[in-house]
Amino acid sequence: xxxxxxxxxxxxxxxxxxxxxxxxxxxxxxxxxxxxxxxxxxxxxxxxxxxxxxxxxxxxxxxxxxxxxxxxxxxxxxxxxxxxxxxxxxxxxxxxxxxxxxxxxxxxxxxxxx
Amino acid sequence: xxxxxxxxxxxxxxxxxxxxxxxxxxxxxxxxxxxxxxxxxxxxxxxxxxxxxxxxxxxxxxxxxxxxxxxxxxxxxxxxxxxxxxxxxxxxxxxxxxxxxxxxxxxxxxxxxxxx
Numbered sequence: 001x002x003x004x005x006x007x008x009x010x011x012x013x014x015x016x017x018x019x020x021x022x023x024x025x026x027x028x029x030x031x032x033x034x035x036x037x038x039x040x041x042x043x044x045x046x047x048x049x050x051x052x053x054x055x056x057x058x059x060x061x062x063x064x065x066x067x068x069x070x071x072x073x074x075x076x077x078x079x080x081x082x083x084x085x086x087x088x089x090x091x092x093x094x095x096x097x098x099x100x101x102x103x104x105x106x107x108x109x110x111x112x113x114x
Numbered sequence: 115x116x117x118x119x120x121x122x123x124x125x126x127x128x129x130x131x132x133x134x135x136x137x138x139x140x141x142x143x144x145x146x147x148x149x150x151x152x153x154x155x156x157x158x159x160x161x162x163x164x165x166x167x168x169x170x171x172x173x174x175x176x177x178x179x180x181x182x183x184x185x186x187x188x189x190x191x192x193x194x195x196x197x198x199x200x201x202x203x204x205x206x207x208x209x210x211x212x213x214x215x216x217x218x219x220x221x222x223x224x225x226x227x228x229x230x
Contacts (some may be wrong), residue, residue, distance in 0.1 A: 006156075043118070043221030044157065045203050059178075089156045097125045101147075102219075104156030 006105030023090035118222030139207030
């Protein structure tokens with residue numbers, strides 16, 4: 001069964017520090033890798049995403065690093081702020097003939113201490 | 115602009131009952147996907163509909179069904195509810211099912227279902 005494995009399960013970081021969340025996958029039929037941020041009581045919201053032909057993508061304080069050969073990708077949050085405290089999910093888009101779906105990781109609960 | 119809306123926000127049912135959850139996509143979006151998110155887990159894909167046709171189905175039993183209406187809104191139906199169906203049910207809308215290299219789906223706030 002296709003899986004996306006996410007770690008760590010929870011993360012505590014000091015304000016101004018770097019938060020790093022890792023994901024690994026097995027299925028090479030994935031072709032797009034978004035990260036979502038979810039606050040309590042809300043649906044997930046797209047944070048940043050990357051294609052497998054790109055090794056790094058940066059948007060503001062958020063950076064995705066992608067290692068295609070290792071089938072791993074990670075989210076780096078620079079200068080972490082208390083407002084970044086949320087649950088983060090990595091996901092992978094799978095293309096099968098005639099169907100489309102996203103596979104999500106299990107989530108990382110980030111807490112940034114003031 | 116209104117985002118994805120879902121109703122109801124919360125729902126309590128008992129085992130064996132049936133439930134219908136509703137989703138209205140962002141105006142102009144023609145594709146709707148449904149996900150189940152159990153507490154502490156990532157969303158699990160249930161269905162995707164585009165132009166009123168099913169385009170994707172996850173590993174869920176036949177008790178789960180959905181449909182999309184001419185106005186692109188959608189319903190998720192769950193029959194013979196089990197305790198394990200308690201979860202946050204998320205709807206996501208997109209303009210098209212998928213466009214290579216682009217993220218197109220936007221999530222609603224979800225419906226929290228509790229089965230007693």
